[in-house]
Amino acid sequence: MTSVRTWGKRPGTVVQEAVPFNAEAAAAALADEEITPVDVFYARNHGPIPDVAANDWRLVVDGLVDAELDLSLDRLTSEFAEHEVTATLQCAGNRRDEFVAIRPIPGEDPWGPGATSTARWHGARLADVLASAGVTDADDLHVEFTAPDVAADASPAQAYGSSIPLRKALSREVLLAWRMNDEPLPRLHGGPVRVVVPGFIGARSVKWVHRITVRDSPSDNYFQASAYRLLPADADPGAGAGEGIPLSSIGLNSAILCPADGAVLPPGPVTVSGYALGGDDREIARVDVSADGGATWRPAELSASRGPWAWRFWSFTVDLVDGTVDVVARAWDDRGGLQSESTAALWNPKGYANYSWPRRRIVVGRS
Ligand code: MTE
Numbered sequence: 001m002t003s004v005r006t007w008g009k010r011p012g013t014v015v016q017e018a019v020p021f022n023a024e025a026a027a028a029a030l031a032d033e034e035i036t037p038v039d040v041f042y043a044r045n046h047g048p049i050p051d052v053a054a055n056d057w058r059l060v061v062d063g064l065v066d067a068e069l070d071l072s073l074d075r076l077t078s079e080f081a082e083h084e085v086t087a088t089l090q091c092a093g094n095r096r097d098e099f100v101a102i103r104p105i106p107g108e109d110p111w112g113p114g115a116t117s118t119a120r121w122h123g124a125r126l127a128d129v130l131a132s133a134g135v136t137d138a139d140d141l142h143v144e145f146t147a148p149d150v151a152a153d154a155s156p157a158q159a160y161g162s163s164i165p166l167r168k169a170l171s172r173e174v175l176l177a178w179r180m181n182d183e184p185l186p187r188l189h190g191g192p193v194r195v196v197v198p199g200f201i202g203a204r205s206v207k208w209v210h211r212i213t214v215r216d217s218p219s220d221n222y223f224q225a226s227a228y229r230l231l232p233a234d235a236d237p238g239a240g241a242g243e244g245i246p247l248s249s250i251g252l253n254s255a256i257l258c259p260a261d262g263a264v265l266p267p268g269p270v271t272v273s274g275y276a277l278g279g280d281d282r283e284i285a286r287v288d289v290s291a292d293g294g295a296t297w298r299p300a301e302l303s304a305s306r307g308p309w310a311w312r313f314w315s316f317t318v319d320l321v322d323g324t325v326d327v328v329a330r331a332w333d334d335r336g337g338l339q340s341e342s343t344a345a346l347w348n349p350k351g352y353a354n355y356s357w358p359r360r361r362i363v364v365g366r367s
Helices: 003-004 073-079 098-099 126-131
Strands: 014-017 022-023 058-063 068-070 082-090 115-124 142-151 156-163 175-180 194-196 209-214 253-258 268-277 282-290 310-322 324-333 359-365
Touching: 058 126, 068 126, 068 253, 073 175, 082 194, 115 126, 126 175, 126 209, 253 324, 268 282, 268 324, 282 310, 282 359, 310 359
Parallel strands: 058 209
Antiparallel strands: 014 022, 058 068, 082 115, 115 175, 142 156, 142 209, 175 194, 253 268, 268 310, 282 324, 324 359
């Protein structure tokens, strides 16, 4: 598909929308490497992708600050210490396809489990930049990020923006990133500079950020005040600003990437594999897998922890004998929390935050 080539993604990438470009990796490609290669990393865009030359990029820091800043890329990269954080970004619409199977969600892309990926991000700590503007206390304030891309799907159409609480903005993991997996941050992923807010929904990791404003209330931007909010199941999806629960930290989640649902496989051992993410600052402690629809469970193999901000891969071998096999997974975090069981119970009109137990049916077939 042309848009896949244009944006440098791997053949086989699943395009949800060509314009603006919204795409997720084929499940097998995503399952291949724990640090997602840039050409596999999902892309989520609400508007046309800006083309901001590194030399032209400026970042203004204003609002409730002691000293306003106006930084060039040169100043950002030379005056502030560079830090590395390995973090998973996860879109709030990840796994929406499972909600859609229960009840349609018009106007929203039916993302599979690939609207999430993990990269090594390099950049300055947002806390350091805020400190040089005189903001150091985690008061009950908010930090708004604004970008130049104008989103036609906002009502009214407006530049993309969102905000996070100041206490999160001052934490060590939040970066103004200019490198992704040791490459200069690609244009599609927010280059020259984007915000990376580990543990929070991807919508808060604002790309092409050019203004940071400290405020006494959350951003009024459409993507903070109206979208990315959990509405009651019977609500009008077009509910106005301030309705529903604003999404910030990601919930405990896991997904099955291989094999595909409905796969017909010969008898014998098959490896079932996927990812799990604690969400917020929680680490994954265990993933259980059931090969009998949830009647009995065994712990899966987990990859080494990279800390709370990154997913862990898991795998489990099922011995296929005959008939159909219903595989279910469930993740536990390091505080004893268990992933929610029911997809139907989590259904909401915009299809956000599907953190339910993933399921796959495998059909055992003899050729
Ligand atoms: N930033 C801007 N400026 N415009 C956008 O449309 N999309 C957000 C976020 N930052 C968006 C943005 C959403 S919803 C997600 S999930 C992540 O970027 C996706 O980041 P990626 O495209 O690098 O995967």
